[in-house]
Amino acid sequence: MGVEWLRERWVLLTIVAVVVMVLISPLFGIACERVGYSEPLENVGEEFGAEEIPIYENPPMPDYDVPALGNPALGGIISGIVGSLVVLLLAVGIGTLLKKP
Amino acid sequence: MHIPDGYLDAWVFVLFYVLSAIVLFFALRRSKDILQERQVPLLGVLAAAIFAAQMLNWPIPGGTSAHFVGGALAAIFLGPYAGALAMTVVLVIQCLLFGDGGITALGANVWNMAIVDCFIGYYVYKSIASRVSGDGGKIFGAFFGGWLGITAAAAFAGIEIGISSAFRYGIGVTVPVMAGWHAALGIIEGVITAAVVAYTLRVRADLLASALELTTATEGGV
Numbered sequence: 001m002g003v004e005w006l007r008e009r010w011v012l013l014t015i016v017a018v019v020v021m022v023l024i025s026p027l028f029g030i031a032c033e034r035v036g037y038s039e040p041l042e043n044v045g046e047e048f049g050a051e052e053i054p055i056y057e058n059p060p061m062p063d064y065d066v067p068a069l070g071n072p073a074l075g076g077i078i079s080g081i082v083g084s085l086v087v088l089l090l091a092v093g094i095g096t097l098l099k100k101p
Numbered sequence: 102m103h104i105p106d107g108y109l110d111a112w113v114f115v116l117f118y119v120l121s122a123i124v125l126f127f128a129l130r131r132s133k134d135i136l137q138e139r140q141v142p143l144l145g146v147l148a149a150a151i152f153a154a155q156m157l158n159w160p161i162p163g164g165t166s167a168h169f170v171g172g173a174l175a176a177i178f179l180g181p182y183a184g185a186l187a188m189t190v191v192l193v194i195q196c197l198l199f200g201d202g203g204i205t206a207l208g209a210n211v212w213n214m215a216i217v218d219c220f221i222g223y224y225v226y227k228s229i230a231s232r233v234s235g236d237g238g239k240i241f242g243a244f245f246g247g248w249l250g251i252t253a254a255a256a257f258a259g260i261e262i263g264i265s266s267a268f269r270y271g272i273g274v275t276v277p278v279m280a281g282w283h284a285a286l287g288i289i290e291g292v293i294t295a296a297v298v299a300y301t302l303r304v305r306a307d308l309l310a311s312a313l314e315l316t317t318a319t320e321g322g323v
Contacts, residue, residue, distance in 0.1 A: 005142040010305050014146045021153040032158045032166045039158075039166055040282035041102055041258060044275065050267040052203075053107030059200035064156065080156050083194055084149040091190045092145035095183075098132045099141050 022080030025064075026073035102170065102251075102258055102283070103195065103210055106203030110265040117261065118208030124216050125189060128182040136183055143308060147178055148187040152194065159289065167286040172214055173222020173250035174294045177243055178301075178309060181223040188215035209261045213254040222250025222294075239309075240299045247294030248287045255283030 005011055038046075045052070061082065065075035109117075136144075151171035158166045171191075176184030189211050195201040202210045226246035230239045259279030263272030301308055 008142070010308065011142060011146055014150050018150050018153040021150075021157060025153075025156040028157045028159065032160045034160065039102065039168075040255075040279065040286070041104065041262075044262070044278055044282075045108060045268075048262075048268045048270050048275070050108050050262065050265075052105040054200075055106040056196075056200060056204045060198050062200045064199050064201070076156070079199060080153060083156075083198060084153050086198065087152045087190055087194050088145045088149040090194065091148035091187055092141060094186060094190065095136060095141035095144040098129065098183075098186075099136045099138045100134070 018084050019081075022077055022084065025080055026076045029072070029076060102214060102255060103192075103202030104206035104213075104258060104261065106205050108203070108262050108265060108267055109206055109209060110267070111205075113261055113265050114205045114209055117212045121208045121211040121216060125185065125211070128185045131182040132186060135180065140179060140183065144179060144183055144187055147175055148190050151175060151187070152191045154293075155191070155195070161286065167283075167289065169290060169293055170214055170218055170251050170254065171294075172218025172254065173226065173243070173246040173290070174297055176219035176223035176250075177226050177246060177294070177298060181220045184219040184223065185215045188219060191215075209258070213257045213261075217257050218250040218254040221253040222246040225249050236299070236302045239302060240295050243298035244291040244295035246291075248284075248291035251287040251290045252280055252284045255287075256280040 044050075061075070061079045064079040064083075065072050066078050067075070069075050069078075151169075151174070154169045154171060156168070158168050160166050172184065172188050175187045178184070179187060192202060192207065192210050192215055196204060196207050196210070223246065226239070226242035229242035229245055232238065233241060256276055256279060259276035260272050262268050262279075263270065263275035268275060298309070
C-alpha cells in the first residue's frame with residue numbers, strides 16, 4: 001500500500017486537528033494545575049489510602065515532557081508530536097499486516 | 102482513568118493481562134478477516150487523533166480533571182475489534198513512552214479503555230442506530246455509546262482497585278465512586294463522540310464502517 005491516502009482531504013483535516021490539539025495541550029495543563037489537577041481515579045486513590053509505586057521510573061518522555069529542555073510547554077508539544085507519529089505508524093503497520101489481501 | 106503501578110494486587114493485574122490478551126487475540130484474528138485496505142489509514146489516523154485528544158486535560162471546577170478517552174468513537178468508525186486494537190496502540194505508547202498508566206496495570210487499562218469502552222460503546226451505538234432510523238439514530242447512538250462506554254470502563258476500574266488490597270475500601274465503595282464520577286464526566290465524552298459522528302455523517306459518511314454494516318444487517322445480510 002502506498003501513501004496516496006496521506007493526500008486525502010479527511011486525512012489532512014484530521015492531521016491539522018491533531019497538530020492543533022498538540023499545540024494547545026500545554027494550555028490545558030496550566031488550566032488544570034490552577035484547579036488542582038487530578039483525575040477522579042487519583043482522588044479516589046488518595047482518599048482511600050492507595051499509593052502509586054513507580055516501577056517504570058524512566059520512560060523516555062516522563063509525563064509528556066522532555067526534562068532536558070527545562071520547558072514543560074515545549075516538552076509537551078514535542079511529546080505530543082512524537083507520540084502521535086509513533087501511534088500513527090504503529091497502527092498503520094498493524095493494519096497493513098492484518099488487512100485482507 | 103489510567104491506573105498507575107501500585108494500585109493493583111498481583112493476582113488482579115495478572116488476571117486482567119490474561120483477559121485482555123485473550124480478547125486481543127480474537128480481535129487480531131477477526132480483524133484479519135474483516136479489515137479492508139481502505140480502513141488502514143483510518144486505523145492509523147484515528148489512533149493518532151485519539152492520542153492527541155487524550156493529551157487535553159479538561160479542568161473541572163472542584164479540583165478534578167478529565168480527558169476524552171475515545172474507545173466508543175474508535176469502535177463506531179472501525180468496529181469493536183479494530184477499534185480495540187487502535188486503543189491498545191494508544192495505551193501501549195502512553196505507558197512505554199510517557200509513563201502514563203502503570204506497566205503492571207497495562208492489562209487492566211487495556212481491558213477498561215480498549216476493550217470495555219469499545220465493545221460497550223459500539224453495541225450501545227449499534228442498538229440505538231438500528232432502531233432509530235436516519236442520522237439522528239446514529240448521532241444519539243454515538244452520544245449514549247460514548248457516555249455508557251466510559252462509565253462501564255470506570256466501573257471496571259472501580260472493580261479492579263476495589264478488589265486490590267491497596268485500597269481500604271472494597272468494590273461496594275470504589276465502583277459507585279468511579280462509575281458515578283465518570284457517568285457525570287462521561288456526558289462530555291458522549292457529546293464529543295456524537296459531534297464527531299455528526300460531522301462525519303455530513304462530509305464523509307462512507308468512513309463510518311459500522312454504518313455500512315448496519316445497512317447490510319437491516320437488508321437481511323449477516
